Amino acid sequence: xxxxxxxxxxxxxxxxxxxxxxxxxxxxxxxxxxxxxxxxxxxxxxxxxxxxxxxxxxxxxxxxxxxxxxxxxxxxxxxxxxxxxxxxxxxxxxxxxxxxxxxxxxxxxxxxxxxxxxxxxxxxxxxxxxxxxxxxxxxxxxxxxxxxxxxxxxxxxxxxxxxxxxxxxxxxxxxxxxxxxxxxxxxxxxxxxxxxxx
Ligand SMILES: [Zn+2]
Numbered sequence: 001x002x003x004x005x006x007x008x009x010x011x012x013x014x015x016x017x018x019x020x021x022x023x024x025x026x027x028x029x030x031x032x033x034x035x036x037x038x039x040x041x042x043x044x045x046x047x048x049x050x051x052x053x054x055x056x057x058x059x060x061x062x063x064x065x066x067x068x069x070x071x072x073x074x075x076x077x078x079x080x081x082x083x084x085x086x087x088x089x090x091x092x093x094x095x096x097x098x099x100x101x102x103x104x105x106x107x108x109x110x111x112x113x114x115x116x117x118x119x120x121x122x123x124x125x126x127x128x129x130x131x132x133x134x135x136x137x138x139x140x141x142x143x144x145x146x147x148x149x150x151x152x153x154x155x156x157x158x159x160x161x162x163x164x165x166x167x168x169x170x171x172x173x174x175x176x177x178x179x180x181x182x183x184x185x186x187x188x189x190x191x192x193x194x195x196x197x198x
Contacts, residue, residue: 009034017095020073020086039076048107050076053083053115060119062126068099068167070122074111080104082195083114085122087167098167100149101125104195121197130165131178138170140178147198 009016010031022038024031033041036052043050053074059067070085082105087098103118130146131138140146148165153172160172170178179187192198 007032009037011037017088022075035073035075039074042076042078046076046078046107048076050074051111053111055115058085058119060122060126062167063129068126070099072115072118076107077104080106081109081111081114083111083118085118089167096169097151098164098169099125100164100194102195131168138165138168138174138178139181149194 006015006017007021008014009021011033014034014036016034020035021032022035024033024038024041039050039052053072056072057069058072059069061067068087070087073084073086075082075084082102084100084102086100089096089098099122101118101121103114103121105114105117125147128144128147130141130144130148132141133139146165148163151162151164151169153160153162158171158173160175163170163172163175
């Protein structure tokens with residue numbers, strides 16, 4: 001489980017999840033601020049307008065008809081304008097992150113165009129599972145490609161990061177068990193940025 005802590009934005013005081021914070025370093029000062037505040041600072045520096053996304057919540061169905069609710073956040077960076085979709089899962093009162101996707105386009109691109117591209121990416125990702133379940137145990141799909149995300153492991157006793165596949169979080173050990181059923185096989189590993197298309 002990826003446990004999410006809440007922080008207050010040091011600019012506007014808005015409550016923000018740890019994973020949605022941006023670290024702003026200016027000279028010797030280091031502030032943790034929310035995405036909206038960061039984007040507004042960037043907009044001033046770049047001399048472009050910025051308005052946070054209004055329609056910021058959407059539920060989409062996956063390959064088996066299960067609904068996934070995403071919060072959409074906009075982030076203006078020197079490299080472009082990003083829209084990020086994060087699935088916050090509530091498990092026994094604790095927030096975890098399931099699916100997470102992002103699209104980055106040049107500054108000045110209309111928000112609707114970035115939004116459409118993000119929706120298309122989410123629909124595609126939700127339609128292509130990387131795991132199948134045999135008697136409740138997860139296994140890699142075959143034939144097919146296994147896609148996942150590397151996440152921070154907060155437990156000091158665990159070895160390796162956490163891995164999120166199909167919006168589910170696995171420990172490095174659990175991931176290893178899935179790999180072990182492929183002994184003798186070869187694999188290809190390619191790291192890609194969250195904003196890239198596959
Ligand atoms: Zn803020």
